[in-house]
Amino acid sequence: MTWEFSAIKDRHFQQFLLFAVLQLFLLLLGSLLDQVTDYFWELHLEKYFHQIRQEVLAHAYAEAAGTKENLQSELTNDLEMLKDQYADSIGGIVHSAVLLALVAGSLASFRWSLLLLVIAVSTLQMYLPRVLDEPLQKATDKISASNRKYLQTLADWLNGIDTLRRYAVGEKFLSIIHADARELESAYVKQQKADQELDYLNQAIYSLGNTLIFLLTAYLVARGQLEFGLIASVNDFSLYLFGSLMNIANYRG
Numbered sequence: 001m002t003w004e005f006s007a008i009k010d011r012h013f014q015q016f017l018l019f020a021v022l023q024l025f026l027l028l029l030g031s032l033l034d035q036v037t038d039y040f041w042e043l044h045l046e047k048y049f050h051q052i053r054q055e056v057l058a059h060a061y062a063e064a065a066g067t068k069e070n071l072q073s074e075l076t077n078d079l080e081m082l083k084d085q086y087a088d089s090i091g092g093i094v095h096s097a098v099l100l101a102l103v104a105g106s107l108a109s110f111r112w113s114l115l116l117l118v119i120a121v122s123t124l125q126m127y128l129p130r131v132l133d134e135p136l137q138k139a140t141d142k143i144s145a146s147n148r149k150y151l152q153t154l155a156d157w158l159n160g161i162d163t164l165r166r167y168a169v170g171e172k173f174l175s176i177i178h179a180d181a182r183e184l185e186s187a188y189v190k191q192q193k194a195d196q197e198l199d200y201l202n203q204a205i206y207s208l209g210n211t212l213i214f215l216l217t218a219y220l221v222a223r224g225q226l227e228f229g230l231i232a233s234v235n236d237f238s239l240y241l242f243g244s245l246m247n248i249a250n251y252r253g
Helices: 002-009 013-062 068-075 077-110 112-159 161-167 170-222 230-252
Strands: none
Touching (some): 002 013, 002 230, 013 077, 068 077, 077 112, 112 170, 170 230
16 A cells, blocks of 8 residues: 555556556455455364364273263353363464554654554554543443342332332332432443543553554655655554554453
8 A cells, every 4th residue: 555655646647557556456355365264264263173072982981970060151152162262263363463564564664663653542542441440340330230139229219119009108119219210220321431531541541542653654755765655644543553452452351
């Protein structure tokens, strides 16, 4: 994309077409390789899981067996979880790490200062929102506590509903229920507020980071230290680098 936009700026139409064809070829090749690697990854995992099933069954015959349900779970559900939450995560980490290295190498080939800024912004995007983790957790805990209190109040009063009717104290019952209900509603509102603050902080950091990266790129382009086409592609570099860091963190979890 960088080379394409530079060619457009310099009015090299044939060069632009060459890069466009190359880009299309690489996109098609990348899509094909995705399918091929997915196939071989699944093939490799199934061979490995077949080996695990044989070992599980060998243990089941050799030792005092557990329940039939436990054995069925080990041979089906446990292996599925092993694939989804462990094996596929390893593949995801490798994929994201390779992408991270390629993006970082591409940025470094343009300008080291640009790479350092993108890494700094991506790190902020990953870790700064965690300052709101504690308030968000407190808001969630408050909902849980308020909900338990509300349900307990309902249970206590509804157990004596006949007595309430006999002594005509329905207004007292309603006032107490409404008070606890308002407390629960307030807890939900506070949680929503914490959620919105977290979303806003995420968006603010993302917007600020992209603006800083774009301004540095524009400054370096204006000084003739970077190709003009990088103006069009620098945000993609930032997005892929940040996405790779996030994926590695998520897959590791």
